Structures are given as C-alpha cells and as structure tokens.
Amino acid sequence: MQRQLATMKQSLFDQGYLDEQFVQLEELQDEVNPNFVEEVVTLYYRDSVRLVQNLEQALEKNPLDFSKLDSYMHQFKGSSSSIGAKKVKIECTQFREYCRTGNGEGCKRTFQQLKKEYATLKKKLEVYFQFARQVGPVEKARRPK
Amino acid sequence: MNGIITNAETTTMQFHVLAVDDSVIDRKLIERLLKTSSYQVTVVDSGVKALEYLGLVDDEIANTNTDSNPISTIKNHHEVEVNLIITDYCMPGINGYDLLRKIKESTTLKNIPVVIMSSENIPSRINNCLEQGAEEFFLKPVKQSDVNKLKPHLMRGKGKENQPNFVVNKRKPMAECLSPDRIRTKYNYI
Numbered sequence: 656m657q658r659q660l661a662t663m664k665q666s667l668f669d670q671g672y673l674d675e676q677f678v679q680l681e682e683l684q685d686e687v688n689p690n691f692v693e694e695v696v697t698l699y700y701r702d703s704v705r706l707v708q709n710l711e712q713a714l715e716k717n718p719l720d721f722s723k724l725d726s727y728m729h730q731f732k733g734s735s736s737s738i739g740a741k742k743v744k745i746e747c748t749q750f751r752e753y754c755r756t757g758n759g760e761g762c763k764r765t766f767q768q769l770k771k772e773y774a775t776l777k778k779k780l781e782v783y784f785q786f787a788r789q790v791g792p793v794e795k796a797r798r799p800k
Numbered sequence: 801m802n803g804i805i806t807n808a809e810t811t812t813m814q815f816h817v818l819a820v821d822d823s824v825i826d827r828k829l830i831e832r833l834l835k836t837s838s839y840q841v842t843v844v845d846s847g848v849k850a851l852e853y854l855g856l857v858d859d860e861i862a863n864t865n866t867d868s869n870p871i872s873t874i875k876n877h878h879e880v881e882v883n884l885i886i887t888d889y890c891m892p893g894i895n896g897y898d899l900l901r902k903i904k905e906s907t908t909l910k911n912i913p914v915v916i917m918s919s920e921n922i923p924s925r926i927n928n929c930l931e932q933g934a935e936e937f938f939l940k941p942v943k944q945s946d947v948n949k950l951k952p953h954l955m956r957g958k959g960k961e962n963q964p965n966f967v968v969n970k971r972k973p974m975a976e977c978l979s980p981d982r983i984r985t986k987y988n989y990i
Contacts, residue, residue, distance in 0.1 A: 676941050683832050683944075691832060698825050729890065733919045734825045737941045 656790050663783055672776050677739030693784050699738050703773060706731045714763055724762060725754040731769075742772045815954045816840040820850045820887035820899065821917070826940070830886065830917075833947045839954075842882075847894030850887065855880060856906055882912055883954050886938075889918035889925065897929060904933045913953040917942055 667673045677692075684691040709727050713720060732747035746769035753761035817839045819830045827843045834841045844850050851857055885903065889896035896916050903909045916929045919940040926937045935953045938946045 679941070679943055680829075683829075683836060688832065695825060695828055698828055702824055729919075730823065733940065734823055736919060737823070737825050737829055739941075 656786075660783075660786055660790050663786060667779060667783065671741050672779060674739045674741040676737065680738065696738055696780060696784075699734055699740075700777065702734055703731065706734075707770065707773075710766060714766060719759045719762070721754040721757055721762075725751055728754065740773075740776055743769060743776060746772055814838070814840050815883040816842065816881055817950070817954075818850060818853065818882045818885045819843045820845075820847060820885065820891070820896070822846060822888060822891045826888065826917075826942075830942060833942060833944060834886075836944065837947055837950070839950075847887070847891055847896070847899040850885070850899055851894070851902060853880060854882065854885075854903070854909055856902060856909060884913045884915065884950060886915040886917060886950075888940075889916050889929070890920075897925075897932065900929060900932050900934055913956070915950065915953070 668677075680692045680695055706727055710724065710731075713724050713727065728747050728750045732744055732751065735743040735747055746765055750762055750765040750769065753759075753765060817834050819827065819834065819841060821827045821830060821843070822845055824845075827845065831841050831843050842853065844853055885899075887896040887899050894902075896918070900914050900916065903912060903914055910933075913935045914933065915936045915938060916934045917938045917940050918925065921939055929937055936946075936949055
C-alpha cells in the first residue's frame with residue numbers, strides 16, 4: 656500500500672502537478688503535526704475559492720482593472736507556490752503577464768485554463784490524501800522504503 | 801553543576817518571533833517552520849496589528865505628546881518581548897518595508913532584528929530593505945534552510961537587551977567563572 660502511495664506521489668511530481676515545495680511541507684509533518692500538509696492544502700482551497708470569486712467578478716467589469724486583477728493573481732500565485740502547485744502557478748504567471756500587457760482576452764483565456772488546472776490538482780490531491788489516510792501514520796518524506 | 805548551568809541557560813532561552821503575513825497559508829507555513837526550530841511564535845495578519853502588538857502605536861503618541869505618561873510605553877514594551885520580526889513585503893495597508901522603517905525609527909524597538917520575505921526577486925527591493933536595516937531577505941516560499949539562518953541574528957539580538965537569565969555572548973567566559981550560587985540569579989551584567 657505504501658508503495659502505491661509513493662508511486663501516486665511520484666506521478667504527481669513527474670506530471671508536473673507538484674514541485675519540491677510539496678516535499679518541504681511533508682518534511683514539516685511529524686507525530687505531533689501528522690496532518691500538516693492536508694491542513695495547509697485545505698486552507699489553500701478555502702483561500703482559492705475567495706480569490707477565484709474575486710477574479711471572476713473583476714473579469715466581468717468593463718473596462719478591466721488590470722492592476723486589481725494582477726493583485727488578486729499575485730496572491731493566488733503566492734499561495735499556489737507555497738503548497739507546490741506547479742501547474743497552477745504557471746497559469747498564474749501567464750495571467751500576470753497578460754495583465755502587464757493589458758491583454759484582457761489573454762487574461763480570460765488563461766483564467767479558464769487556471770481553473771481547469773486547479774480542479775485537476777484538487778481532485779488528484781483528494782485521492783492522494785484519502786489513500787494516505789488509509790495507509791496509516793505518515794512516513795517522513797526522507798525515510799527510505 | 802558549574803559547567804551544566806551555562807548549558808541549561810542556553811537551552812531554556814526561548815526566542816520569541818513575531819511573524820507578519822496577510823496570507824493565511826503563508827502564516828501557517830511560517831508558524832510551523834519557526835516552531836520546528838523551537839521558537840515561541842506570534843503570528844499577525846497585518847503591519848498595523850504588528851505595530852499594535854509591539855506597542856509602537858503608543859510609543860509614537862507618547863513621543864509627540866509632552867504630557868505623556870512614559871509609564872504606558874514602558875509597560876507596553878515589557879509586556880511584549882520580541883526577539884525577531886519576520887514580515888512579508890507585499891501586504892495591504894502598511895507593507896513590510898514600511899513596517900521595517902517604523903521599527904528601525906523606534907527608540908524602543910530598533911534593535912530587534914527584522915527579516916523580510918517576498919515572493920518577488922527584485923534586486924532594488926532587496927537592496928532597499930537591507931539598506932533600511934533588514935538582516936535577511938528570504939524569497940518565498942520560505943524553507944527550513946532559511947529559518948535556520950535566523951539563529952545568529954536572534955543570538956546577537958538577545959545580547960543587546962537587559963534581561964534576567966540572559967547570557968550575553970561576550971560575557972560567557974565571565975559567567976563560567978562565577979560560583980554556582982551566583983549564576984542562578986543573574987541581573988544586569990551589562
């Protein structure tokens with residue numbers, strides 16, 4: 656079971672959904688804080704809902720306020736980066752680039768892509784955490800199998 | 801018991817770090833990182849709250865008011881002992897740079913080491929912060945290896961304060977010369 660979990664995790668990294676920061680989070684998990692990663696990710700989901708709502712509203716305005724859009728996306732990029740959400744972070748960066756150049760269509764397109772990546776990651780992590788809970792107490796990322 | 805006393809003092813010395821960040825995720829992360837290093841941690845979500853916590857607001861008012869009661873500022877200062885402040889740069893309201901400046905301009909707080917965190921690698925920003933007196937500038941996401949760099953700043957910071965049970969680094973040899981009875985109550989060696 657543990658090997659399956661490790662394989663699942665490895666695939667998330669190989670496919671570029673997660674980066675090294677996720678490992679950093681896992682290393683902060685221990686017997687006293689056994690659910691640290693899931694707790695952080697849960698906070699991320701909650702915060703992301705807020706940011707997505709703000710972005711959606713802001714993208715409906717005419718004309719677009721690129722400074723405001725960039726500010727929201729700066730936050731989204733920051734939190735995504737903090738949990739190691741690699742693909743989501745890439746979309747955030749692209750979005751901010753479109754803000755910089757004042758490209759409204761580019762922003763809207765990228766935002767749709769971002770929401771897709773976010774939804775995919777969320778699903779994959781839910782499966783991962785569910786499986787991890789079944790496997791039992793968390794092994795530290797460093798420990799060899 | 802002689803040699804052990806000095807060690808015991810260093811292990812019971814608990815550093816108190818004030819962390820400031822408007823992101824709930826980053827607050828959780830920095831808190832965990834700091835606690836891993838056995839620091840006592842207080843986390844606030846804005847520069848304004850940080851200033852309130854530090855008692856700086858009262859400090860400023862007291863300095864500009866000739867009728868001020870100096871006891872109120874001293875009281876605030878002693879209630880809160882912070883050994884290091886680590887703050888995000890980009891925050892609504894007072895940003896990290898402004899917070900750094902206010903701390904360095906304060907007579908009571910200027911010796912507290914300040915560290916800035918930012919998700920953006922902008923050399924001019926980094927230089928401005930360092931020039932304003934920040935000890936370190938960490939790029940986010942902050943890692944354990946970054947937090948490990950805080951220790952020397954904390955050790956140095958403690959040395960500047962007049963607190964009981966402190967061993968000022970340069971005084972250490974002197975402490976070791978003292979008899980066991982004297983070491984237990986150590987006040988105002990500076």
